[in-house]
Amino acid sequence: MTGPRYTPLAASLPATVPFVGPEAQERDTGRPFVARLGANESIFGPSAKAIAAMRDAAPDIWKYGDSKSHDLREALAAFHRVTRDNILVGEGIDGLLGYLVRLTVGAGDTVLTSDGAYPTFNYHVAGFGGVLHKLPYRDDAEDLDGLMEEAARLRPKLVYLSNPDNPMGSWHSGDRIAAALDRLPDGTLLVLDEAYVEFAPEGTEARYDVDDPRVIRMRTFSKAYGMAGARVGYAMGAKELISNFDKIRNHFGMNRMAQAGALAALADQDWLDEVRGKVAASREAITRIAADNGLTALPSAANFVAVDCGRDGRHARAVLGGLAARGIFVRMPFVPPQDRCIRISCGPEREMELLSRALPEVLSDLR
Amino acid sequence: MTGPRYTPLAASLPATVPFVGPEAQERDTGRPFVARLGANESIFGPSAKAIAAMRDAAPDIWKYGDSKSHDLREALAAFHRVTRDNILVGEGIDGLLGYLVRLTVGAGDTVLTSDGAYPTFNYHVAGFGGVLHKLPYRDDAEDLDGLMEEAARLRPKLVYLSNPDNPMGSWHSGDRIAAALDRLPDGTLLVLDEAYVEFAPEGTEARYDVDDPRVIRMRTFSKAYGMAGARVGYAMGAKELISNFDKIRNHFGMNRMAQAGALAALADQDWLDEVRGKVAASREAITRIAADNGLTALPSAANFVAVDCGRDGRHARAVLGGLAARGIFVRMPFVPPQDRCIRISCGPEREMELLSRALPEVLSDLR
Incomplete structure (x- = not known):
């Protein structure tokens, strides 16, 4: 009793997946995220x-x-x-x-x-x-x-x-x-x-x-x-x-x-304009939070900001891990030297506030 | 300025599509269907x-x-x-x-x-x-x-x-x-x-x-x-x-x-049971409507009934066309001898009533 015959290509493919979703991470840790800032979703929602x-x-x-x-x-x-x-x-x-x-x-x-x-x-x-x-x-x-x-x-x-x-x-x-x-x-x-x-x-x-x-x-x-x-x-x-x-x-x-x-x-392009304004404000908030913590936010034309954590990928990964442990879901670039950054999606004031409280704690822990 | 290079396989594929949807048919004719009995959808709806x-x-x-x-x-x-x-x-x-x-x-x-x-x-x-x-x-x-x-x-x-x-x-x-x-x-x-x-x-x-x-x-x-x-x-x-x-x-x-x-x-398996009952009643209704018109409904274990129109595919296609002209969307098998049939999805009484009124007219027109 044998299984199906895969194509040689399918058989050769790795079982890796492009991304692990936040729900999967929540199930793995048993803790829900309090701020979902990792998938560049728009917390501002649709029209x-x-x-x-x-x-x-x-x-x-x-x-x-x-x-x-x-x-x-x-x-x-x-x-x-x-x-x-x-x-x-x-x-x-x-x-x-x-x-x-x-x-x-x-x-x-x-x-x-x-x-x-x-x-x-x-x-x-x-x-x-x-x-x-x-x-x-x-x-x-x-x-x-x-x-x-x-x-x-x-x-x-x-x-x-x-x-x-x-x-x-x-x-x-x-x-x-x-x-x-x-x-x-x-x-x-x-x-x-x-x-x-x-x-x-x-x-x-x-x-x-x-x-x-x-x-x-x-x-x-x-x-x-x-x-x-x-x-x-x-x-x-x-x-x-x-x-x-x-x-x-x-x-x-x-x-x-x-x-x-x-x-x-x-x-509803009016809503889109409103979202653009909210995203611009959030980019500024992330930039400010980064600066308050001695980090550099990169200029962004998107609804997320890459924040340079100032060292290598290992350090940025530790910052990301610290944020995750405090319930804040963010992601980071995969490849050096971009992996010196974490990538934070824009969000409303509540999420920015949570980020601004967690980030100093995380960095302090890592010192 | 040339276009993309397709794979040999993609280049060889025909432009045919598996099905033309009812909306596309409505746009082509400029007339909306009054009874949507062609795609084996459940008009009884979800829970x-x-x-x-x-x-x-x-x-x-x-x-x-x-x-x-x-x-x-x-x-x-x-x-x-x-x-x-x-x-x-x-x-x-x-x-x-x-x-x-x-x-x-x-x-x-x-x-x-x-x-x-x-x-x-x-x-x-x-x-x-x-x-x-x-x-x-x-x-x-x-x-x-x-x-x-x-x-x-x-x-x-x-x-x-x-x-x-x-x-x-x-x-x-x-x-x-x-x-x-x-x-x-x-x-x-x-x-x-x-x-x-x-x-x-x-x-x-x-x-x-x-x-x-x-x-x-x-x-x-x-x-x-x-x-x-x-x-x-x-x-x-x-x-x-x-x-x-x-x-x-x-x-x-x-x-x-x-x-x-x-x-x-x-x-909500209770709703599923209710739908099963409604579908069984509709299968009987379709069977009765077919018989009233001298046609034979085939036994069905699904939410549709194949109705033998008694002649060949050309005739069945004409019946299907007549129903479509009266706003009733049904489909039919593609291959002989099954294409002697039209396939009618189950539906509530309203749809069965529309079918029972249209079918005799269609068959009369074809005589």
């Missing part, structure tokens, strides 16, 4: 109109969601001044990245990213047998020029760039990114992950023709729109590329309440 | 407690769902008297089938199913380069003996069997299925799709050791639990197989409200 729309949609949950997410794509198309056929709605950027990698990356295919950038992208590339090349960060930012030089040399299937960057919060101007498209070799697709771009200064969003076949843009309702638990992301790109996702995607994969919530969230 | 749980979870949607769906898996484990490690929760059976095929099926690998069985399974097999072998139905049922004989000959990676069957509503006893496991060749995994088993007579659910490595069981909250739009399915199987999904699945792919709703739905 009240989005919550109302999801609640209103609950009794209709017996129906499958619209497999084409037509209304949401229509609204997104109007919002971004593109056509519906330039937009694909999917199960978060994580899900969309998985589909994109599946469409383009086979065994041995080259993919380029930055060392320390989004682990779930790397997870998908490995999961389809791709070979990842990683370029170090430069000055705590993804090295746009370096990536373009490496791309010209390696001619990868994909180049991943997040702007603003996670986990460091650094950013490039949209103009620089649009200009970089001309440096991509033929057949290399830029995966522009703009999960956090709603928090970034004017001019960070790259402007280019949406039908440009050299780039695909990823956006989400998980961050600024405060709907991480809904799983709604979208990709924007050339019609032909977007239509090819239909060959492989889980057509009926979208939650119906999530579709309704995202539609309402998009319509 | 009121599930709706309440989803509504209560809505304000927490800013948090990612638990990547391990721990509480739901714990509850399912208790319900099925297995361990949590025997259970994987995922984005509907569709999503789980996709993951399973990805784990096991590579280019050229053989997979066995019945000709006319679940198209989305076939879509996934084709999507990963598998070679599908299809066995005809026998007496409007999936041919369990024939499948086992073919499996012994072909030694496929996977054999797909739905019990009860969709689209015909036929079923095998659980004992026959459990006995069939011993006929599987080494290394062939039986994919037992029990999406509709909650509607089936006692004894339809196959009983075997959950750690048996020769079979994986697929279940869902989309049908009897009335939560198709939530996208919650689960797989049960040997721990090693279940754990291997962690290598490739979208770990943070579950909607948080859906997790809460499924947990509440599972706890």
Whole structure:
């Protein structure tokens, strides 16, 4: 009696997971977190109109969601001044990245990213047998020029760039990114992950023709729109590329309440403005708390701040552990020298207050 | 300026989709359906407690769902008297089938199913380069003996069997299925799709050791639990197989409200009993309506009834078209001779009444 025969690729994959969620950590320690500042979720929450729309949609949950997410794509198309056929709605950027990698990356295919950038992208590339090349960060930012030089040399299937960057919060101007498209070799697709771009200064969003076949843009309702638990992301790109996702995607994969919530969230840009203001205030609060403790907060264009703990990764990990022991969930970069930092998500005053009380204790313990 | 380079497999895939959803059909015709009886959704809806749980979870949607769906898996484990490690929760059976095929099926690998069985399974097999072998139905049922004989000959990676069957509503006893496991060749995994088993007579659910490595069981909250739009399915199987999904699945792919709703739905087995009663009454209603119109309803162990329209696929398609023109959404089998039938989902009296009024008109028009 033998088990199934896995593909050689599946058999070769490690059992590691990209992230351990806060609930899993809580179960492991038996202690709930009092401040959830580790997953760049928006504690400020979604628009009240989005919550109302999801609640209103609950009794209709017996129906499958619209497999084409037509209304949401229509609204997104109007919002971004593109056509519906330039937009694909999917199960978060994580899900969309998985589909994109599946469409383009086979065994041995080259993919380029930055060392320390989004682990779930790397997870998908490995999961389809791709070979990842990683370029170090430069000055705590993804090295746009370096990536373009490496791309010209390696001619990868994909180049991943997040702007603003996670986990460091650094950013490039949209103009620089649009200009970089001309440096991509033929057949290399830029995966522009703009999960956090709603928090970034004017001019960070790259402007280019949406039908440009050299780039695909990823956006989400998980961050600024405060709907991480809904799983709604979208990709924007050339019609032909977007239509090819239909060959492989889980057509009926979208939650119906999530579709309704995202539609309402998009319509409430006033709330988004309010969240932007709250996030800016929280970035300042984190920066102040860091300074009060002799630490340096890095500039951030996202809803989190990387705080330089002043020494190496081991020290930052100890700070993170001390915060966790006091019920404060934060994360940190994986790769040196960025791992000298911890990454703290923005949050309301209550969370900032808890952080400001815990951090001096943690640092004092470590002295 | 060229586009991305797709994998040879992705480039070779057709642009066809497994199903056109009812919303898409409504947009195409400009007319909304008045009775939605085509997707085997449960118009009876979910438990009121599930709706309440989803509504209560809505304000927490800013948090990612638990990547391990721990509480739901714990509850399912208790319900099925297995361990949590025997259970994987995922984005509907569709999503789980996709993951399973990805784990096991590579280019050229053989997979066995019945000709006319679940198209989305076939879509996934084709999507990963598998070679599908299809066995005809026998007496409007999936041919369990024939499948086992073919499996012994072909030694496929996977054999797909739905019990009860969709689209015909036929079923095998659980004992026959459990006995069939011993006929599987080494290394062939039986994919037992029990999406509709909650509607089936006692004894339809196959009983075997959950750690048996020769079979994986697929279940869902989309049908009897009335939560198709939530996208919650689960797989049960040997721990090693279940754990291997962690290598490739979208770990943070579950909607948080859906997790809460499924947990509440599972706890409300009284509602499930009530739905079973309503579905049984509706099966009788459909059978009666068919007979009143000189048509024959097939016995069904699911929440739909295949109605033999008495002639060929072209005629059945005309009946289906006539019903659609009168606002009644139904579907039909794709393959002869099963395509002599239309497949009508169960529903409340209102829907049955609309069906009973429309069907004679449609048949009269066709005479």
